[in-house]
Amino acid sequence: MRIVVTGMGIVSPIGIGTDQFWTAAINGVSGIRPVTSFDASSLRSQVAGEVQGFDPKTFLSAKYIEQTDRFTHLALLAAKLAFEDAGGLDAYSPPRLAVSIGSGMGGFATFESSALRKFRNQPVPPFTVPRTMANSAAAWIAIKHGLKGVNLTCSTACSSGANAIGMALDLLRAGRADAVIAGGAEACVLPLTMNGFEILHALTTGFNTDPARASRPFAKGRDGFVMSEGAGILILEKEEQAMRRGAKIYACLAGYGQTCDAAHIVMPDQSGQVAAMEAAIQDAGITKDSVEHINAHATSTPLGDIVETRAIKSLFGDRAKDIAISATKSLLGHSIGASAAIGSIATIMALHTGTVHPTINLDEADPECDLDYTPNRAQQKNPRTGLCNAFGFGGNNASIVFTTLD
Known part of the structure; x- marks a missing residue:
């Protein structure tokens, strides 16, 4: 189903x-x-x-x-x-x-x-x-x-x-x-x-x-x-x-992973983020190699963006550099509880249209943020599987997997 x-x-x-x-x-x-x-x-x-x-x-x-x-x-x-x-x-x-x-x-x-x-x-x-x-x-x-x-x-x-x-x-x-x-x-x-x-x-x-x-x-x-x-x-x-009922279909909601760091009320934790992404991928019944796009949590905080980058690299290894990542919050800021819902729509549209929207204001990346964040211009990547990340205060980490129909 x-x-x-x-x-x-x-x-x-x-x-x-x-x-x-x-x-x-x-x-x-x-x-x-x-x-x-x-x-x-x-x-x-x-x-x-x-x-x-x-x-x-x-x-x-x-x-x-x-x-x-x-x-x-x-x-x-x-x-x-x-x-x-x-x-x-x-x-x-x-x-x-x-x-x-x-x-x-x-x-x-x-x-x-x-x-x-x-x-x-x-x-x-x-x-x-x-x-x-x-x-x-x-x-x-x-x-x-x-x-x-x-x-x-x-x-x-x-x-x-x-x-x-x-x-x-x-x-x-x-x-x-x-x-x-x-x-x-x-x-x-x-x-x-x-x-x-x-x-x-x-x-x-x-x-x-x-x-x-x-x-x-x-x-x-x-x-x-x-x-x-x-x-x-x-x-x-x-x-x-x-x-x-003859509905049009944008994408499949294929998997969901949720973890708690149980470490700090406001500080991000790499292991918890890795575990949430991994759980979502397993729940979707796909392999890590299938993930071609990530809509990052990426709030623009000095520590948060580094921790998420490290988490992505830890989970995906050498493949991390080949994943098209984008940060919707670069465009509209952080809408707290709405952010992942908006990010999910961006992820779905990337799958639906084949276009990954840019992470703007990325003229010079942090040296510790060294992945492909789709800087400043949209890219036609035609991803078939996208991961949307959301990491919140209280150590709450959630990841959602969307896939194309075929």
């Missing part, structure tokens, strides 16, 4: 909808700009990947908007686009339609604003709790589309989206659903969130006047990641049922 991707929806700083996103990605367009959603002048990091041209009033009623946080708005639009792309799921019974969404922070915009109102002795909005809770995006997707099956939310920091997709794969294989709406959503371009990551020395601070060059995975002189927001949603089905 093969699990296939039949629909995709994306809301990102470089485009809304898969076509707009992918056109920008293969052309190396940056979505990093000065922060506009709040006054960031007091922060050391003043750039972010914010979604442009996004207005929830164009697809949600005033009631929905009042009861939902921005991360849910992003998830609802991505889900709407994915449903439309898949041609709808009316062929399935509602109790057999599941939802699996990842978010590292949940409704943090509501948390910040409501906490501030409380500290100022102002009334707290009545929907503060349901807007803030991490499972609100998954719940509202189910409500909006009448999905009455399993409804799950995964919160494993930066690997949330990958684990949500992996859990969807498990649901389908176990026969607990006929189709799953899976992915991730995040909206934490916010004062407290950005200040918190600043204190951890995780954010870039050296490119406030040159935002398009701020996100620099694998590059010499990189100094941290760029905070971002967005959502990515996949429609996943069993191949036979998808073909029976």
Whole structure:
């Protein structure tokens, strides 16, 4: 039994909808700009990947908007686009339609604003709790589309989206659903969130006047990641049922691996990353030599990119240099729980179109980052198997394998 991707929806700083996103990605367009959603002048990091041209009033009623946080708005639009792309799921019974969404922070915009109102002795909005809770995006997707099956939310920091997709794969294989709406959503371009990551020395601070060059995975002189927001949603089905209903198929979701470093709450660990990639490859029933493309976690932190490079070299040996690697975060920054869902769409599109999008701002690589990161220009590589990596705080490592149909 093969699990296939039949629909995709994306809301990102470089485009809304898969076509707009992918056109920008293969052309190396940056979505990093000065922060506009709040006054960031007091922060050391003043750039972010914010979604442009996004207005929830164009697809949600005033009631929905009042009861939902921005991360849910992003998830609802991505889900709407994915449903439309898949041609709808009316062929399935509602109790057999599941939802699996990842978010590292949940409704943090509501948390910040409501906490501030409380500290100022102002009334707290009545929907503060349901807007803030991490499972609100998954719940509202189910409500909006009448999905009455399993409804799950995964919160494993930066690997949330990958684990949500992996859990969807498990649901389908176990026969607990006929189709799953899976992915991730995040909206934490916010004062407290950005200040918190600043204190951890995780954010870039050296490119406030040159935002398009701020996100620099694998590059010499990189100094941290760029905070971002967005959502990515996949429609996943069993191949036979998808073909029976005449759905178009983008790729197969072939394998999933997840490990915990059990070592450090924020520091990356090479052995855990190797183990996650290896587990995903084994789960897919393929060999290491089959992997031709990696969508790297690659946040643009000084240590993280080196550790991931070492992990890839450790697992793949001499073949590592022949694998076409790309860093989607070079284009749009790090959207925490949504990042692997967006990275999965980039991986699928690389398989679907044969084109690997570039890692931009890679004019001079870090000497310790010496693999093929597809620098600055897209490459026609025609990969048949792609690996998407997601490594998060808490030592959570997840890898997903996608393959072409043939």
